[in-house]
Amino acid sequence: MNLRAIKPPHETRTRILDAAEELFMQHGFEATSMRQLTAQAGANLAAVNYHFGSKDALIEAVFRRRLDAMNAARIAELDRMEKDAGARALSPRQIIGAFVGVSLRMIEDSKSGGRNFIRLLGRTYSDPQKPIRALIGQLYAPAMERFKAAFERALPQMPRDELIWRMHFMFGTLAYTLAATDTVQLIAGCKPEDRYDARLLEARLTAFLHAGLLAPLHDSADVKKAA
């Protein structure tokens, strides 16, 4: 009924967020100009400042839109599994499943832009810009604490600092995999039809992470003595 029916079927605000998600993922934050962005969104240049206030605020909005829901989903899955398990502790594999499953399922969701966001997120974990990393860290902190607690219950015999490092490694593997899977040359050697098969990737990734998490402890006493 209104004039907006001519434009793509979203609010301007949403179209800008979608365009930003895609362009930030493709070119990075700095290399994406408001002109490109608003052109792709079918919006006016001034619309970004009207709706978000500034480019930095837009970046923040892009992450807030999806990250809260994502982390809530992860935590809800942990909660559900713990309820099912009753008094028994969750297995490490279950926890890993909750950790990677949400991300990987979003990758299959190419229609709604979830894939763009997931890959953007993977890239941003290692973004050099301090305010951006601080934002991500802040949005992630609650889920991180929740997963740390779950792993501590599942692996009571593992030293705390070792667990933290192994979580760090797992997180890195996931982030890098999400960010670089379709671009790194190494992967050119694998079958193309497997590249976007999230189910297969999840099986591969889970096997790798699970083994790494449960790796025999190195003799850190030896290492420290030698140092």
Add this chain to the structure above:
Amino acid sequence: MNLRAIKPPHETRTRILDAAEELFMQHGFEATSMRQLTAQAGANLAAVNYHFGSKDALIEAVFRRRLDAMNAARIAELDRMEKDAGARALSPRQIIGAFVGVSLRMIEDSKSGGRNFIRLLGRTYSDPQKPIRALIGQLYAPAMERFKAAFERALPQMPRDELIWRMHFMFGTLAYTLAATDTVQLIAGCKPEDRYDARLLEARLTAFLHAGLLAPLHDSADVKKAA
């Protein structure tokens, strides 16, 4: 004896490369301006274009300066180990050692800027800009092929595509660890004195990667059937 004694003790060209390494690592490529960069190097703004031709060429020079030597060192270590082993195949652990050892030893070398470079490298693996990734991929390709061949000899029973993915995961873990170790909030929980202990980090990382590489094969037939 000459006037340069007043300036830092290097050629202008070298000082520019050092400053670029540090600033690119701290702020990224786009966010680092030639003005900042030349100021830090104690050089004139025009010097970058005189010595390198353009900012992009400078970026390329920063990587070329160290990456060729790094990969040559990795390959040399593989060669040496294979010679020592004679007819026996190398163990996966030895190959991993050659892979991560070179990077991690450079992290301890804070004096000569090696640490800056290593962290810059970790960040750049997931840089969104195509030409930069292409450059890295090109500089890395020979070493990658060499390591792939070594792993194939060490693990003849592992399917090729599974090996490629596991190398990808290992590479990602290393890259992310190098890039984000001192900044990610998660790590704030660990003992500060351990954070830069390369020997300890190497032990932790090697244990994780080794276990991941040798993880039991997931039943990919099941996964494919279900898909």
Add this chain to the structure above:
DNA sequence: GTCTATATGTGGATAGAC
């Protein structure tokens, strides 16, 4: 809410003296 026009700053790059 959306548009045009513009203010204001900064970027990379270069010309030409020294």
Add this chain to the structure above:
DNA sequence: GTCTATCCACATATAGAC
């Protein structure tokens, strides 16, 4: 090789009409 001064493109952001 190094410097100053400058060109020019493009960035973000805003003012003010519609």
